[in-house]
Amino acid sequence: MNAKVYGVTELNNRIKSLLDSDDELAAVFVRGELSNYKIYPSGHHYFTLKDQEGTLRAVMFKREASKLRFRPENGMKVIAFGRVTVFPRDGQYQLYCAELSPGGIGELHIAFEQLRDKLYREGLFDKDKKKPLPKYPERIAVITSPAGAAVRDIIRVLGKRYPCAKVIILPVRVQGAEAPPEIVGAIRYANRYKVADLIITGRGGGSIEDLWAFNDERVARAIFESEIPVISAVGHEPDVTIADYVADLRAATPSNAAELAVPDCAELRETLLGMQIRMVQAVNRMISQRRDRLTTLAEKRVMKSPLNYIEDRRILLDHLQRHFISAAQRIIAIKKERFVKLAAAMDAMSPLKVLGRGYSLAQKADGTVVKSASDVQCGETIDLRLCSGALRCEVKERFEA
């Protein structure tokens, strides 16, 4: 037999690669009791996990240890999560601990991970299953405790940003055994009676046990099945619940949910103002282009005879622009400071001045504009609109172009 002789490091490395190739050991939960807990000056934590028969060495690096939400003590029952690998220098395998939680909570963590994985595989978190939120919600159902800070925050932010939306509170308990069925009932009720076009459900921050209702499978499924889009608003960052994964949109806090739910009224007013300005500019540009074209035509004087027609058209355009400007000014009158500024700018280049030069507009009794001598009959009554006032005239003679 030709036995291979390993170097120590070589063998350690071989064992290491064996352990590292095991997917289960790469992310594993271990239940045990803390002993030999030591915090080194480097900030890394070293400890041993043990049960009746065995021990397991473990290390938690400074970065992970800084996220601990409790103070680990010897004798404490915990659940550790991490990967198992070999430290070749010592020839020791150990757990590189990423998370550590006190026993009872550890169980909740495991339940959470398992449910999350299960629902993920079922497709409840799929992006293409997310329903689009209404752009301008008219009725918002808020499913939460009527007594908490969450409901007050949501009402306050909605009222400030977008008071147009009616807020419909569906009071439920948000912690304790009764909470999940109540939340589920409220979501289904809102759907059955179509009481809203958007749902916000959640609660303020708390311990993992406090938030547990939002990690409930029944709640997750009710959110998924809701035809009304749902925003989840649980706790404060970085709490993430199953409800957050399955909701159509996840908000970090209840206030944040209200911000995401509605547009901001002030911004919408700006948008409206912007659209008004764009419309005014577009039409003004259109009129000016046409007038310029006619002016060029008239200046060429190559077509003496259609000059009347050109003048008519010019007058019509002036009339239109005047109408337009006055319409714009009417709107402007009801708007605020920025609009007044725009009005001043527009007035400076107003074609009213052109009208002041003596153009007028001829209209028939039915209001149509007279563009050609052949449009009217001798004896017909037409109205001449002047820069100020109008004249009713009778056609005595026609001079055809």
Add this chain to the structure above:
Amino acid sequence: MEEMSFEKAMARLEEIVKLLERGDAPLDASLKLFEEGTKLIRRCGEYLDNAEQKVVRLMKSETGEPVELPFEAGEN
């Protein structure tokens, strides 16, 4: 147009602004669009300005129908 929702009114407005900016419609049609747009802007503005937040609490009647009650923050 009378009972157009705010959402529809906003969508129509965006459409009108685009049409006007393209500038290829006849002038009188453009002016009609402008007028329509102006009315919509006024209506949308009023909708925003006149809004007063309504908050209700929804309860089930004996037959299960939703009943709206006033909501006071902090009640239980």
